[in-house]
Amino acid sequence: METISPSHYLFLALCLFSIGFFGVLLRRNILLLLMSLELMLNGINLALVTFSRTSLNLDGSIFVFFIMTVAAAEVAVGLALLVALYKKRQSVFSEDMNLVSN
Amino acid sequence: MVQVALSLLLLPLLSAGITLLFLRKYGNIAALLSVASAGGILAFSSFLIFGKDSDQIFSWSTTWFQLSDWELSFGFLVDSPAKTLLFVVSFVGLLIHIFSLGYMADDKAKARYFGGLSIFMFSMLGITLSDNLVMIFVFWELVGFSSYLLIAHYFSTDEAANASKKAFIVNRVGDFGFLLGIIITYWTYGTVNLQELSVTANLDPSLTSTMLCLLLACGFIGKSAQFPLHVWLPDAMAGPTPVSALIHAATMVAAGIFLLIRIEFLFTVEALKLIGLAGSVMGLYAGFCALTQRDIKKVLAYSTLSQLGYMAAAFGLGLPGIALFHLMTHAFFKALMFLGSGSVIHACHHEQDIFNYGGLRKKMPVTAYTFLIGVLAISGVHFLSGYFSKDAILLGAYNLDFVIFSILYLGAILTSIYMFRLYFLTFCGETRSKSSENAVESSVFMTAPLIVLAVLAVFGGFHSLYPAQIVEYLLPDISRVAEMPHHLWMNILGLFAWVGGLLFAWKIYGSDTQSKDPLELKAPSLFQLSTSKLFFDEVYLFYVNRIQDPFFRFLEVMELLFISGLMVRGSAGVAALFALLGKSFYSGKIHHYSFWFVLGTLGFLAYAILGGGIS
Numbered sequence: 139m140e141t142i143s144p145s146h147y148l149f150l151a152l153c154l155f156s157i158g159f160f161g162v163l164l165r166r167n168i169l170l171l172l173m174s175l176e177l178m179l180n181g182i183n184l185a186l187v188t189f190s191r192t193s194l195n196l197d198g199s200i201f202v203f204f205i206m207t208v209a210a211a212e213v214a215v216g217l218a219l220l221v222a223l224y225k226k227r228q229s230v231f232s233e234d235m236n237l238v239s240n
Numbered sequence: 241m242v243q244v245a246l247s248l249l250l251l252p253l254l255s256a257g258i259t260l261l262f263l264r265k266y267g268n269i270a271a272l273l274s275v276a277s278a279g280g281i282l283a284f285s286s287f288l289i290f291g292k293d294s295d296q297i298f299s300w301s302t303t304w305f306q307l308s309d310w311e312l313s314f315g316f317l318v319d320s321p322a323k324t325l326l327f328v329v330s331f332v333g334l335l336i337h338i339f340s341l342g343y344m345a346d347d348k349a350k351a352r353y354f355g356g357l358s359i360f361m362f363s364m365l366g367i368t369l370s371d372n373l374v375m376i377f378v379f380w381e382l383v384g385f386s387s388y389l390l391i392a393h394y395f396s397t398d399e400a401a402n403a404s405k406k407a408f409i410v411n412r413v414g415d416f417g418f419l420l421g422i423i424i425t426y427w428t429y430g431t432v433n434l435q436e437l438s439v440t441a442n443l444d445p446s447l448t449s450t451m452l453c454l455l456l457a458c459g460f461i462g463k464s465a466q467f468p469l470h471v472w473l474p475d476a477m478a479g480p481t482p483v484s485a486l487i488h489a490a491t492m493v494a495a496g497i498f499l500l501i502r503i504e505f506l507f508t509v510e511a512l513k514l515i516g517l518a519g520s521v522m523g524l525y526a527g528f529c530a531l532t533q534r535d536i537k538k539v540l541a542y543s544t545l546s547q548l549g550y551m552a553a554a555f556g557l558g559l560p561g562i563a564l565f566h567l568m569t570h571a572f573f574k575a576l577m578f579l580g581s582g583s584v585i586h587a588c589h590h591e592q593d594i595f596n597y598g599g600l601r602k603k604m605p606v607t608a609y610t611f612l613i614g615v616l617a618i619s620g621v622h623f624l625s626g627y628f629s630k631d632a633i634l635l636g637a638y639n640l641d642f643v644i645f646s647i648l649y650l651g652a653i654l655t656s657i658y659m660f661r662l663y664f665l666t667f668c669g670e671t672r673s674k675s676s677e678n679a680v681e682s683s684v685f686m687t688a689p690l691i692v693l694a695v696l697a698v699f700g701g702f703h704s705l706y707p708a709q710i711v712e713y714l715l716p717d718i719s720r721v722a723e724m725p726h727h728l729w730m731n732i733l734g735l736f737a738w739v740g741g742l743l744f745a746w747k748i749y750g751s752d753t754q755s756k757d758p759l760e761l762k763a764p765s766l767f768q769l770s771t772s773k774l775f776f777d778e779v780y781l782f783y784v785n786r787i788q789d790p791f792f793r794f795l796e797v798m799e800l801l802f803i804s805g806l807m808v809r810g811s812a813g814v815a816a817l818f819a820l821l822g823k824s825f826y827s828g829k830i831h832h833y834s835f836w837f838v839l840g841t842l843g844f845l846a847y848a849i850l851g852g853g854i855s
Contacts, residue, residue: 234829238827
């Protein structure tokens with residue numbers, strides 16, 4: 139059986155990032171947009187941890203903690219905004235949030 | 241002395257300022273203020289003329305502003321010609337202010353009128369006292385402005401509105417030449433100060449040129465309404481009659497002659513000759529036009545043009561003192577006649593057609609007899625003021641230049657004809673209209689100035705009656721003419737001119753009771769020619785409408801196409817195109833934003849990888 143190499147982790151990280159990326163680009167539900175954003179962050183986190191591990195340098199791992207903290211804060215704010223928006227608009231779809239008239 | 245001169249200049253300005261700022265609604269107070277300031281002007285100017293050291297030239301100047309090494313000064317120069325004009329302006333000015341009290345008594349916009357008069361006095365005194373050409377030019381424009389204001393006093397009528405515009409625009413044409421002349425003077429002499437100019441010009445007479453003189457004389461041609469810019473003065477009669485007397489007869493139009501006298505030392509022989517000839521032709525031409533005018537004021541306006549031509553001719557003959565002498569006597573008798581016509585117009589409820597007057601001598605004796613004195617004076621009847629100054633010009637011309645003399649002499653005969661025509665039609669015979677039937681003599685405000693001016697018109701020619709300070713400038717030229725030969729011959733010719741004119745006018749107009757001009761029946765072609773005024777207005781209108789306007793329309797199209805079209809709209813169009821592009825990004829869809837964000841990131845990444853590889 140093939141051993142799991144760093145490139146497998148990086149591939150998984152790329153998959154996670156891409157799923158998140160296309161989620162952000164294509165989904166219309168804002169809740170799902172937020173989740174996709176988280177997914178992209180986690181893909182990056184995974185890549186950072188992998189590089190940190192292979193280069194035997196803890197900087198990357200430490201950076202990941204910061205990213206997770208910021209992400210948690212961001213989600214808290216994002217969800218709160220979403221709830222407020224939902225109350226106002228009775229919808230979670232991004233096209234209903236459009237204020238630009240065209 | 242400086243304080244006196246400054247207060248003299250600022251008094252009317254102050255009066256005008258107060259009137260126009262605070263007294264717009266209080267016509268009577270404004271009128272009194274204006275008359276009081278005119279009285280103050282007379283007091284200050286007599287102090288300036290007769291005060292101590294009055295036998296010397298008073299000059300004073302200070303820096304007005306400075307641009308690196310170019311300095312413009314503000315200063316006064318009260319020499320002998322300035323004293324003469326100062327006397328005329330302040331004295332005649334005061335009389336006309338008093339007359340205005342009566343004439344404008346029922347006017348609704350009295351305050352505006354008297355404010356305008358004060359502005360005019362300010363500007364006119366400025367011209368009189370200025371010691372350099374730039375300052376003269378500033379006040380020159382200010383008299384033009386106040387003349388515009390006052391001609392347009394009855395601005396609700398088209399006639400007055402158009403006349404004021406015409407006066408202003410025609411004056412601008414002359415002033416443009418004047419300004420060029422001032423610039424060339426500065427270029428040539430390095431100064432515009434009159435005293436320095438006269439010193440430099442006398443040291444090196446070769447510096448000046450005919451071109452320079454003629455450009456400076458453009459100012460005179462515009463302001464004194466000489467050929468070819470004479471068209472504005474007859475129209476300017478649309479203003480109130482005292483204004484015509486003050487501005488368009490006695491002072492402002494005479495300022496042109498005063499300007500010539502101020503810069504007399506610059507003139508070359510050729511320029512003098514040209515001005516003399518043009519002036520004498522103007523004297524004849526205006527007299528010819530005056531023959532058939534029906535409007536009492538227009539007859540007087542053409543007569544003013546003609547007399548200004550006489551002054552220009554005298555100047556051109558090299559007799560500036562005589563020109564100033566005639567300016568002074570003309571100011572008296574012409575102001576007298578204008579005020580007399582104002583009195584008539586006032587009494588006849590603004591009827592101005594002389595064929596609608598008649599028989600007014602019995603109804604308005606004071607006006608009639610003072611007017612008669614004016615007519616006699618201008619016709620050159622012996623020993624009245626006009627005789628001395630006009631016959632001095634004629635005698636000078638007879639001895640110096642026979643061509644000018646013969647033109648002027650014809651003009652003198654015409655003067656006497658049209659003046660007696662005016663008198664006979666207005667004051668003699670039977671009444672020809674309702675408005676003149678009910679005429680009564682005007683109030684004392686109007687008759688008193690008439691009487692004073694009539695006295696001056698009778699005795700104003702005896703130069704020995706004046707204080708020496710006033711006539712100082714006139715004396716050398718007067719004695720020069722007095723020593724010329726042919727006095728007796730000239731007296732006979734002068735007698736023939738006025739008696740001939742009188743008899744001719746009496747024969748044609750004396751017994752007339754028609755409302756049609758008898759000359760029209762007797763000599764229709766001559767009449768037509770005279771009423772056409774030799775087509776000057778038509779030629780100018782043709783030029784303006786057919787040549788100038790199409791050219792401007794062409795320029796307008798070019799402007800629309802290139803400046804407004806290509807440059808303004810064009811650059812706006814380019815900006816709008818960019819705006820459209822930028823606007824298309826602003827869709828409000830979050831997916832578009834994230835897409836462009838990612839694409840941008842990828843772009844930077846690609847640049848970082850590929851572009852970084854090059855270095």
